[in-house]
Structures are given as structure tokens and as C-alpha cells.
Amino acid sequence: MADDRFHVYDTTLRDGAQQEGLNLSVADKIAVARHLDSLGVGFIEGGWPGANPKDTEFFRRAQTELDLKHAQLAAFGATRRAGVKAADDPLVAALRDSGAPVVTLVAKSHDRHVELALRTTLEENLAMIRDTVSHLRAEGQRVFLDAEHFFDGYKSNPAYALEVLRTAAEAGASVIALCDTNGGMLPDELADVVHAAVQTSARIGIHCHDDTGCAVANTLAAVKAGATHVQGCANGYGERSGNANLFTVVANLQLKRGFDLVPAEALRDMTRIAHAITEVTNVTPNSHAPYVGASAFAHKAGLHASAIKVDPNLYQHIDPAEVGNDMRMLVSDMAGRASVELKGRELGYDLTGDQSRELVDRVKDLESRGHTFEAADASFELLLRDTLHGERRRHFTVESWRVIVERRPTGEVVSEATVKVHAKGERIVATGEGNGPVNALDRAVRLALEKLYPELATVELIDFKVRILEGTHGTDAVTRVLVTSSDPKGDWSTVGVDENIIEASWHALEQAVTFGLLRAGYEPA
Numbered sequence: 001m002a003d004d005r006f007h008v009y010d011t012t013l014r015d016g017a018q019q020e021g022l023n024l025s026v027a028d029k030i031a032v033a034r035h036l037d038s039l040g041v042g043f044i045e046g047g048w049p050g051a052n053p054k055d056t057e058f059f060r061r062a063q064t065e066l067d068l069k070h071a072q073l074a075a076f077g078a079t080r081r082a083g084v085k086a087a088d089d090p091l092v093a094a095l096r097d098s099g100a101p102v103v104t105l106v107a108k109s110h111d112r113h114v115e116l117a118l119r120t121t122l123e124e125n126l127a128m129i130r131d132t133v134s135h136l137r138a139e140g141q142r143v144f145l146d147a148e149h150f151f152d153g154y155k156s157n158p159a160y161a162l163e164v165l166r167t168a169a170e171a172g173a174s175v176i177a178l179c180d181t182n183g184g185m186l187p188d189e190l191a192d193v194v195h196a197a198v199q200t201s202a203r204i205g206i207h208c209h210d211d212t213g214c215a216v217a218n219t220l221a222a223v224k225a226g227a228t229h230v231q232g233c234a235n236g237y238g239e240r241s242g243n244a245n246l247f248t249v250v251a252n253l254q255l256k257r258g259f260d261l262v263p264a265e266a267l268r269d270m271t272r273i274a275h276a277i278t279e280v281t282n283v284t285p286n287s288h289a290p291y292v293g294a295s296a297f298a299h300k301a302g303l304h305a306s307a308i309k310v311d312p313n314l315y316q317h318i319d320p321a322e323v324g325n326d327m328r329m330l331v332s333d334m335a336g337r338a339s340v341e342l343k344g345r346e347l348g349y350d351l352t353g354d355q356s357r358e359l360v361d362r363v364k365d366l367e368s369r370g371h372t373f374e375a376a377d378a379s380f381e382l383l384l385r386d387t388l389h390g391e392r393r394r395h396f397t398v399e400s401w402r403v404i405v406e407r408r409p410t411g412e413v414v415s416e417a418t419v420k421v422h423a424k425g426e427r428i429v430a431t432g433e434g435n436g437p438v439n440a441l442d443r444a445v446r447l448a449l450e451k452l453y454p455e456l457a458t459v460e461l462i463d464f465k466v467r468i469l470e471g472t473h474g475t476d477a478v479t480r481v482l483v484t485s486s487d488p489k490g491d492w493s494t495v496g497v498d499e500n501i502i503e504a505s506w507h508a509l510e511q512a513v514t515f516g517l518l519r520a521g522y523e524p525a
Helices: 026-039 054-064 090-096 113-119 122-138 150-156 158-172 187-199 214-226 246-256 268-283 302-310 337-347 353-368 377-389 437-449 455-457 500-517
Strands: 007-009 043-047 072-078 102-106 142-148 177-180 204-208 229-232 397-407 413-423 428-432 460-468 479-487 489-500
Touching: 007 026, 007 246, 007 479, 026 043, 026 054, 026 268, 043 054, 054 072, 072 090, 090 229, 102 113, 102 158, 113 122, 113 150, 113 455, 122 158, 122 229, 142 150, 142 158, 142 413, 150 158, 150 177, 150 187, 158 187, 177 214, 187 204, 187 214, 204 214, 214 229, 214 246, 229 246, 246 500, 353 377, 353 397, 377 489, 377 500, 397 437, 397 500, 413 437, 437 455, 437 460, 437 500, 455 500, 460 500, 479 500, 489 500
Parallel strands: 007 043, 007 229, 043 072, 072 102, 102 142, 142 177, 177 204, 204 229
Antiparallel strands: 397 413, 413 428, 460 479, 479 489
């Protein structure tokens, strides 16, 4: 088990799962729990057994399917109902029977919520807390308490909010987490309240929502004020604006404040873990997320690149490897020679001064006409290779292509493409059908070349994005197409730009096939 002096408590499987559009099966929850355990968190809140059949099933399966190395499972639930003994409350019984060594109880700490939401007295609410905590402690479970709406409650009635903490601690709660349930606090005012709470002699934790964009900052402020238990969600998941991003909190505390929270080797795996969880949740990863985002250490401006060429730390706050991420150089119309040279080196090419100047000029010219190389590394590498060789080199040349779109009497719309290419001394004509012009062209060109390059059978088009460029209008607008292709070793993206959307798509497809052949080991003739 992790060091008990400071807790990292993850609530992705309960609070994070309340995010709009996020729906986890029991198998998903078990998979996410394994990833979180590999990071080295101390506690994983699995859900609310008894109130949610899926969560009840999760705790049942976890007893045989989860072999946690670092974390303990926590079952979430509420204090007993008003007027009922804890021992007789069926929801408390479900917590007792969950098999979880830790129970986290949510309790009201805002006087208005007690009277209006629970419809009971302030005294009875304290009795509900005291009875439920002491009952579960007597049954052998460790108990944490989430003081819901604590900060708003403190503003309304500070004496009562603090009495909730004292009551829970005296009944045996190990930690009382102060919840900024509405997410409205700012760091300075939150820190003052946490400091007051710590004076009650209860062990204090913090649970922040991100409605002001301050969830991580509030969590760090709480720790500085004396909290020794932090709660958050993987990737900042959660309802409304989300919860404190646990990855950001852990990285900040460990790398900036010197806390020893998770093993160093686990921290170096954090980027992979963050992305693996997005695969399970099917939530598009935030490329701009601190530490683990694909853009977290990406550099675009030429001024930055010039400095990074001398020393990467001049424009990076940490070594990306500390969290398992990488520095990336983006090539754009903002690029200078240093950007291009560093990007070339990243791709395995050394450019001379003249070559880098020529490449910068070509990039800026193409981007002024609508191309983008930030998201099309494969197109940039082909451009770089052409610059190195002083000419355009490809594995095949195109004589012509044609696309026909037919609407059949049944209402079905089918596209048929014919391409004529020259490769290895042969003239090849091939026809492909698809559910759209681009799909048909993609099939046709690969059919034409597969006999000469059989590896193309493993290449497939996996994404296709179209954008009408700013400043252009109507059917004469300039169109940019980004195509993402893949083979068993990974994926790559290419770009095409033209007033004709099919021509733009063809340029991107031609480059995609060329790059796929390079990946397969074929050099152009």
C-alpha cells in the first residue's frame, strides 16, 4: 500500500463517470482501475454499491478480477437516512457488504442543504454522520468522509460546517475531504478555509471541481494550507467542467513541490496511462493537457526553436521524459531555420544551411496557400526528402484519374474511380468502387499498385477531414483535406489543398500511399 502520510485518491470511476457522454461498463471500470493502480495511486473509488447495480457488480467482480499492487478500493455511499439506525439502513449494508476495505461517506456540511435537501434538523444530520461512521468502523472498515458543499456551507454557517468535521473525526473518520461541490472557489479564499478546518485537529483532504478553471490550483492551495489527502479524476473527467485532473495534481506535487507520491518509474509512464484510459473511456484526449497532452511540449515559433536548439530547457519547464512525454517540433509559417533543422533531426535527417533555408521558404509559401504541416508530418517529411534530393521523387507517376458518382434507381449512391499510373516501367489502369469519391480513389490507387507493392494491402484510410479555408466563399472556396492512414506499425497524416475538393483529396491520398511505401522499405526509383 502507498505511504499513508499523504493520500492520492482517485474518483474517476464514480465522480469522473458522471461526465456527459462518458458511459463505463463494468469491464471498462476494471480496466481503468488497473491503469490507475499502475500509476501508483493510493485509493480508487469504485462507485456506489447498492445505489447502482453496475457498481454493485463492479465490487463483486473486483474481489476476484482485480489484483491491485498499490491501491485500495473505496466504496462510496451516503450516511444513513434520518430516523433510521445505520445498522438497519440497506444502503449502509451494501457498503458493509461491498468487500471494500475503505468506505467514503458523503455528508451534508451546508446548513441550508441539511434543512432543504435532507429535510431534517442540523442535530439529526450530525447524528447521522456519527452513527454511520462509528457503525462502519465497528465493522472493520476504514472510513473517509466527503463534506459536501463545505466551502459554501462555511460561508453560510462556519460554526456548523466545522462541527461536521469534529463529529466525523470523533466518530472515527480517518480523513474528512472538503468538497468544493459547485466548483466556485478561488485559491486564496479556499486556502483560508482549509487552514481554519485544519485547526479542528481533523485530518483534512480536498475535492475540487473545475467550474472556475481553478480545480488544480485550488487543490495545490489546499495542500499548502495543510490538506494531506487529494482527490481528482484521470484526465480531469467529471460532470459540468470536470474535476481536478489527478495527473496534473500528482505531477505538480511530485515534480514541483518534492512530494514522493508515486514511484518515479510510474510517473515516467503517466502519459501512456493517461492515453490508455482515454482509449477505454472513448473520450478524445485533450492534446493541450498539461504534462500528458500531445501538445504539452510542442514548439512552433521560430524564436522558441532557436533557443531549444541551444538548450531544450530554455522553453520547457521540465524534461518531458519525466512524465513519459516527448518534445515535438511543429513546422508552420511561423517556423525559422532552427524549427526546420530540429524537426528534420527528429525525423532522422541532417540539413545543411542552404537546404534548411530552402525548406523554410517552401513551407512558408505552401502554408500561405492553405497547407498545414503541424498535423501532417508525413507531408512535411516528403517535402524534406524532395529538398534533400533536389527534385520530386515518388514511387509512381499519375497519368490521369477520373471519378463518377452515380445515383441508382434504388436511391443508393455509388462512386467509381479509375486511375492510370506508371510504376516500375509498367502502365497500370485500375478501377475501384466506394461509398464516396475519396473512398473510391483510395481503393483504385491501391488496387493499381498492390501487385508491385503487396505491402499496400495492409494500408488503410482511417480518417478524412475537410476544411474550407478562411477568407474563401461559396463553391470556389479553397479546400484543405487532411487524410490519416495506418498500417500495422502505426499511422500518419498527409495534406492536400485545392479549389476542387476531389483534387485536394487526391494530393493527400497520393502522398499517403507514397509515405506508406517508404515505411515498407521501398525507396523511389
